[in-house]
Amino acid sequence: MVLLVIDIQKGITDNRLYNFDGFIRETKKVIDAARAKNIEIIYVQHDDGPGTGFSVGDEDYEIADQVAPSEHEKVYVKTINSAFGNEKLSQHLQEQEDKRLMIVGLQTNFCIDATVKSAFERGFKVIIPKGTNSTFDNDYMNGETTYRYYNEMMWPERFAQCVSVEEAIIMMERNYGTRDN
Template sequence: MSAALLIIDMQIGLLQWPEKPFEVERVLANIQHLIAQAREKNVPIFAVRHTGPQNSPIAAGSPLWQLLPELNLNAEVDSLFDKFRPNAFHGTALEQQLKAAQVDDLYIVGMKSQFCIDSTCRTAADLGFKPLLVADAHTCMDTPALSARAIIEHHNATLGAAFARLINSADVVF
């Protein structure tokens, strides 16, 4: 059984909106820990960035579209790709790349919990992968209806009930 780490939308622009993601420093530290562990164990790392329409703040090639430099991702070693929809599988080669690498366990981290994390976890399960949602390594912002904490807790409970296995970053052993 093979594992992979999937980092979703940890982009400069998504962390620089006027409203900051909930506990982003802790989430980033947890993701950095998982990256280091994945590298140590030769676990493949996939990182996706959301691409907005031309002239948007996260349009392809713009400074805000770039993945966070703090992740220390390397395009020569890691699989970096772009998406245009919340679901990281939609319109990308992610499914084929994971199957080619014989990945079963897909550890999912990043943002935003209620959009890209949610749709990617559900699709991963539908495609036959075993998604593991790292409960303390995804985040989002407050909305008018719900606080970010409530959104994250709700998605951990909902996704963990039927679509993914929940795990905390400290408990991940690749």
């Protein structure tokens, strides 16, 4: 099992997100449990390119302090919605014998959805802990409706297994100590 922490970056990690406090709390629980269980954690950052305010060197680009990686955790950069857009990350994940991929991060309807579907297409068993992804209101739906659409209708029983944080931690316990580093 690998835990992917996607795009929890300073420029979009604030109280505009649906259930912001709950999102941070539940995501931290999952990250802390993965660390305690020696599960590989990989962070992914989105880079929109120079001059966008969301690129290498920009404050908004940095991973949010609340969930910052430890020094031994890998960080990959992507320039498209799916984390699989980074070829090195994609190759690393494909080389894993265990094809379970737990995904947390931002935003539900963009990079999380793209990564969930890309992982599914590549044969991964995708696990989404409830409350560990979020998004903003948009012109068509508020953040809660968007979150519920993906987590309760689009992904379950099709692209991903959506489980409680407690169930996700139990799944990690079945995988204790598999990280090589």
